Amino acid sequence: GQQVMQIPQYQHVQEGEDFTTYCNSSTTLSNIQWYKQRPGGHPVFLIQLVKSGEVKKQKRLTFQFGEAKKNSSLHITATQTTDVGTYFCAGLTSSNTGKLIFGQGTTLQVKP
């Protein structure tokens, strides 16, 4: 079946270091979304990428969508303790269903 793989599963960084999580789909995606879940909380939408090769920035966060629309990445520059949480990518294969396929998530720990 359709799968979205996300790596790494866990990442521990020192505050100020950079962080990247990668997402790969077995099929071409219509779009990809990124969500953040704080410890004990629920996923919150961060951003959506639609176009091939698209790059979007939100302050220290940079999101990329691959040329083939099968992979994506989230890069955080100079991590802060507020970045702690689990980051999920979620791919949409068909806009007709609205059904997202979530990656397993990358849990980020930041040491102060």
Added chain:
Amino acid sequence: DGGITQSPKYLFRKEGQNVTLSCEQNLNHDAMYWYRQDPGQGLRLIYYSQIVNDFQKGDIAEGYSVSREKKESFPLTVTSAQKNPTAFYLCASSNGGRVTQYFGPGTRLTVL
């Protein structure tokens, strides 16, 4: 306030009992979703509904049932047939034309 509410936040049940989790939204969203979250496995789709009186099975529907009699409500019943029901359950909704999903705070179900 607009949003999605799930109740209760924590729920304990004895093995063999059915239990119904509540999900209500006042965002006027057409689509609603139920996910199960286990540690290290991301979000897995149980059921989703794109319109009132209609719903489809997700990836792990066995042992669960839903109804969608009202646009605002999408309750999930965890039946005794679900072999490992202890998990964190998340409800989400989205506007029909967009697929960004808005999540409720979740219900943590523990079956003793």
